[in-house]
Amino acid sequence: MSAQNLLVELFTEELPPKALKRLGEAFASALAESLVAQGLAEAGAAVVNFASPRRLGAHVHGVLARAADKPVSTKLMPASVGLDANGQATPALLKRLAALGADASAVASLRREGEGKNEALFHDSVAPGVALAEGLQKAIEAAMAKLPIPKVMTYQLADGWSTVNFVRPVHGLVALHGADVVPVSVLGLEAGRMTQGHRFEARANPVALTNADCYALQMATEGAVIASFSERRAEIVRQLEAAAAPLGLTPVEDDALLDEVSALVERPNVLVGQFEEAFLEVPQECLILTMKANQKYFPLLDAAGRLTNRFLIVSNISPDDASAVIGGNERVVRPRLADAKFFFDQDRRKTLADRVPGLAKVVYHNKLGTQGERSQKVELIAVGIAAMLGDERLESAVSMAAKLAKADLLTDMVGEFPELQGIMGRYYAQHDGLSDDVAFAIEDHYKPRFAGDELPRSDVGVCVALADKLETLVGMFGIGEKPTGDKDPFALRRHALGVIRMLIERDLPLNLDALLFVAAGIRGFSEDDANQVAVFMFERLSGMLREQGYSAQEVDAVVSLRPQRLGDIPKRLTAVRAFAALPESESLAAANKRVGNILKKAEGEVGDKADPARFVEDAEKALFAALGEIAPQADAAFEAGDYTASLQKLAALKTPVDAFFDHVMVNADDPALKANRLALLNQLHRTMNRVADLSRLAA
Template identity: 50%
Template sequence: MTQAKTAPLLVELLTEELPPKALARFGEVFSAGVFAGLSQRKLVADNVAYQWFATPRRLAVLIPDVLDIAADQQVEEKMMPVSVALGADGQPSPALLKKLEAKGIAASELPKFSKRMDGKSETFFYTMQVAGAHLNDVLSGIVADALKKLPIPKMMRWGDSDVQFVRPVHGLIQLHGDQLVPGEVLGLPSRQQTLGHRFLSKGLITIPDATAYAETLRTEGKVMADYAERRGTIGGELAAKAQALGAQINQADGLLDEVTALVEWPVVYVGEFESEFLEVPQECLILTMQQNQKYFPLLDASGKLRNQFLIVSNMAVADPKHIIGGNQRVVRPRLSDARFFFTQDRKEPLASRISKLGNVVYHNKLGTQLDRLLRVQNLATQIGNAIGADTTHVARAAELAKADLVTDMVGEFPELQGIMGRYYAQHDGEAADVAEAIADHYRPRFAGDELPSGNVGCAVALADKMDTLVSFFGIGEKPTGDRDPFGLRRAALGVLRLLMERQLPLELPALISWSAGTFPAGTLQADFESGLLAFITDRLRNLLKDQGEPQDVVEAVLGVNPARIDRVPARLAAVREFVAVPDALALAAANKRIGNLLKKVEDLSALGTPSSALTTEAAEKALFDEVTALAPTVSEAVRNEAYTDALMALARVRASVDAFFEDVMVMADDPQVRQNRLALLKTLSDQMNAVADISRLAV
């Protein structure tokens, strides 16, 4: 038998320019797929660290210590139940003979079969020696399978070929050490050559061995193949250029990743535009530079936009003036468009655009954007009145909040909705808090985003998000699995953060009810409110756990369905402190026991108030006295939001509770005595659960 050898394995697929936003994901999925295929065939150890590469024109993976031939394996295969495999005479049945023939197993092998119970039947198993996989035989199939797993939404074909891929393909390398692994993928035969940079390199580049791949491409091809290295290099050059200019970079989510996927040999240059464009709101200029041109705008120390930007180019040249000049010429029309939109939009007051929202459908079951505006305005006014905001300003901000949706600027850049509304409201002379609320009502837009700065903005933001939640839950459009097309999880998180972090004194069930009341009769499904409340509560559970709150503490607080979300942090703090008290867990267990007893009562309200006259046992009388004395203390503490005091007062009854359960038969034969004891436990339970369901703390 030939001795197996190990060597590094390189696989590269050379293509036309790949989709930049998907490049990193392609690189990760492709390399993982190749590694998994090798691992399944025992050609590489499971714990080997591999390196993936991705540039605009290639996907590649380098895996160390890959075997050329895997070791032979003993494989056990279940055949069939013994009762089916053998006839009454003990000879192989036709069914078994047919299966043996299909498997290429001689009938003479039957004595080598093992028997054991499999489920309820005795079953034959056969252990066979399977030859190890040969890398030369399986690699192309592994690569092809890995390519099929890429998250490609739409394939293309080119020329007269039937081959399909996300982009045309030009080359395939399958190199084991310095040996070419033969094979074909996507119609391409394996070879040892690749191409370098489209402009800075000429002709085919030979890769002498797998480990020389990255360095050969770098020196001969002017290609930095490692995605992570290229990204780090770009980030470092951007920071260095900005520092040299005494500026800071306006970072955009995903832009660094996108430019990393657009270049193979990154070089950073500085571009400029006419300072007169700075009269346009900087958000507009920044967005057009980042979104359309993939530039990095520069800001001064105060965060104000400068008339300079950084270009990540794919060309290294001695004199970059033509590259810089070309980019400056290209960006100028974009900035001119932004200036034109801004000038044109301001010719018409923001308020005059409100009626146009009647022509914009929000949802076919929920009416137009104008219908939605009126609902939000109604709800925001109720909220504003409840939190002490200027309701005149709240109503005006809600009325104008969506008007910028029909402006030219927002039509071109939807990301600027709210921001442009603020600028146009300021231009029209609207009150400062009204203008700010127009921008703020979208906040928080994502996890960690800032909240509205004032009560007017909070009222409109809360109304906007509640309307979204009630609208779509009310018509049965709930999130399912990973699908949340209407952003309801984000809206729920926004509601919770507004209530909790801005400490708004509002009850969540009331907010749902207020919002539902703004819809025409028959619009919303019946009884959707409980489902929406459960959905928001589940978002709160996840939010609190993400913030590091202990799970049992979270479940205890949410177990009493707190209506006031602003009070949840104080309740959590009180429970955390209560848990540290020696008697806490014993009381939690007692509360759980009480809860189990009370579950047997059909109508808890019929229990009434416990009576001292019906107490007969000493331990019962003692608990009655303690519970009676405790009630006003707990009630006052909860009313004053002194939740820690309420829980600490409860800790004092532990001894009386233990004695009661030790000495008293709750389910007494006398109905009156039994009902009185249950009423006493119900009263105690109400006090125990006034802050949180402490039974959730029991182990």
């Protein structure tokens, strides 16, 4: 079978820029998967995806003109049903063979497997391999059906009657196997070798593709298009850096913006623009956001990270004289910056404190009241957290910050740019003469906003951020708005991880259940609601720790105890990992699991401490003596926070524990003796499981 490289391209109207990268990757991978499944390409065949504003394409290496024939074995029926007493085919067998395209002549070649009642008849045949035209037709249709399309369009075909659905209207189809056109069709289009280049700068339009391997080169030279999304993105990065370097400046880093701009241009040309320095009086976050969000520009920063009045434009054309392009973009950005300055000036005419009453008119949730009511509850929770930390001066700043935290939602700037909530609150608080602790807490109470984001900078910010997230968690759980599957419209998983990170990374001396009970009480919900949130948070904690490289056994051993001070958890995990490396750990973990099972099955209440006067066997006496010596040492290390030393002490229990289970019958006939031995095991269980549930380490 001849194998050549395959190219497929859909030429479309402008595709949605924020989805283009995913569309290109999905189209190429789905196309290749289908070809592999049909035997037309080998698993692991090299696949290159192409995606530009007006095209989706894929280049697949080593595609066959026809797939290899495949042997097919079909189980027909039991031999006793298919053959009569004389070994002749029954009507049932003949009917089954006819369905497979065979006749009575195939009976003699049927294969038998099994013996007696289990003997069955099998029909062996060879299925011809699928031809590329048929297989590619199926592959293209499958790839198009699997595209992660944000919103489907319905449009008419050229005949004026038929309508089809796709992400954008398609105007061309290319399918080349080597230099040969593969006769396939989709969306009313027949495949060919002609495609379109750049709207204005193509050297030839249409572009006649020579073969599948010339696509990228011909599009670049004749069509003036960099067809590969990744290559176009890399070229934009190169040009951005090259344009900024002579100015001694650095472009703002923003991967999402870079992806979007890469989806808006076919052949990038980076130019430098500038605006009046007077606009720099506006907070740079506002200017940066308006340039990125509205104009897709890359603002330039100086060495100190301050915004300058220069910015980079990624143009889709490369005229000999770019001054008109630069001037046009400078004229366009000026009104945007003027709007930002107007919003900033207007907002500062009213203090944040004056805006707080207006929160009573903003609905937060129809079952949870207004933002004003929510702010009051967040303030109470935040002050409660500050009180737990035992700092009276902290309480006053926390109260002020929590009271004002949501006030900037009513400003014009945040109304225009919701992404600036908190940030603008900080600027307006500083303008109002409030302390930096309060101002930065207003900004930081949204943190961490995403995985890897920084935590609040001060204790004031931490208290308000914890309160804000705990109030959201308890409130949403209290009204039944829990995350389900991959749906989490209120970002409760993110809020839970934010609380966890603050408690762990700041090593705060706070009890998780106490925090949740306070929040639930202030919100008017029950301790059961708070406990549901706790379960949810420990699930998130387990997932986070496994992502950090801890094993499932290590995480389960620690988290199953639901330690209340989350800041201790890293030390506990380190201790468990060190304990697991000891030669005694496997035996002790197994013994601990056995002890736990025995205690679970015990009837009635088990005593807390064994009576040495009731011991009979030397092994139980030895275990009691060892516990008397080792438990105080392990407990002292535990209380001192040295969890590694606490678990290391337990290694000395291996010998007496093994001897106990070898020579002592726990469930003795004498009830008093049995109860005493259960009490001894209860002591052992408590001593071994203070740092972690060591039974979770058992194989």
